[in-house]
Amino acid sequence: MDPWISSQPSLSLDLHVGLPPLSLHQAPVAVALARPKVLVEENVLPPKKEPEVYIHSCLIGGGVVFDDDPKSLTDCFLDSMMTHQVAALETELQRMSEENRRLTEALAAVASKYEALRSQYTEMVATAGGNPSSTSEGGSVSPSRKRKSESTDTALAPPAAAAQHPGPHPHPHLHPAVPADQTECTSGEPCKRIREECKPKVSKLYVHADPADLSLVVKDGYQWRKYGQKVTKDNPCPRAYFRCSFGPACPVKKKVQRSADDTSILVATYEGEHNHGQPPPAPAQAAHNGSAAPGASKNAAVAKPPSPPRPAAAIAPAPHRPQLQLHHQQQQQQDAAAMNGEQPVGAAAAAASEMIRRNLAEQMAMTLTRDPSFKAALVTALSGRILELSPTND
DNA sequence: CGTCTTTGACCTGCGC
């Protein structure tokens, strides 16, 4: 994790902004523990500090002013109200912080257990004579469909996959035409287990959205093409299926569905990794933090790919790259460095850190401005402050 | 006319 981030006690980025900054194989666990409701509320923390300071200073000097100035009666009344409110907010803050701490601990425990199991599994595969590198990489192995009529043609090159990936794939390690489980498995249970391990990297992103907005569009900076929608059993809200518009070169898919518990939350499930950079934002997109323009309903989530896919390694992170992708790529770089036995390069790490800070600030600003509770708290604090400072108050 | 979204139909995996 970014040292700067971990040094910000009130931010608690692990659980609050976008995707938890864990490696993707940990993401589902992390997301399962993260409660989106809490995430947004806790984002209110930084602005609270201002009224907190204000109240403390008023408490110190209030008594002196009280005797001399009749107007200070109003001030003190307001101060009292503010103090009460701030006390309540502080209590809430403490509660949230405590909950955050518990969640973080639980997350760490689960992550460590997962790591232990993972290494155990890798060990087992290695001793069984398997090829750990083909499975532990997790890879963006696309679960290619095998339709009944097509699968009889050839097992090695399913037409569906061939249609999606004409010609040699530029990134076979990211999206092999033939999933490892299909080539290496010969029977039963081991095959199933390996297949599960070969699933594309899955990550989840919780996004606050207007419940009245039924578009199911998650603005993550990438361009998506919707290819299906389905009502699932466990959730009355329909689930939308998207493919990256850079496909078939980019195998990434995402599913977007409203949370069954809180319809104001969109749950975006990403499968696979982008093998290209984030498309350059259009003017309207740039004004919306690199996401699709909300007004353009027709092409909000989809646009023609502006440029051919580029290898991820050749692309510097875009300034508006969403937090998700930042964590994603950063983790990839760290993984790659770890695999090569390298230490993170100082300059690159600093640049990445700076990038994360910038995106973090943007993301927090966006989240905060979208949160009604934050707005209410801000309005309360500001109105109290304005009343206090107003020369005409009486 | 080209592109994208919608949506019913189809396919596949899984549990029984």
Place this chain on the structure above:
DNA sequence: GCGCAGGTCAAAGACG
């Protein structure tokens, strides 16, 4: 083998 549920396809319609 059957039924269910999730995921995907592809025709039709909408839109610029």
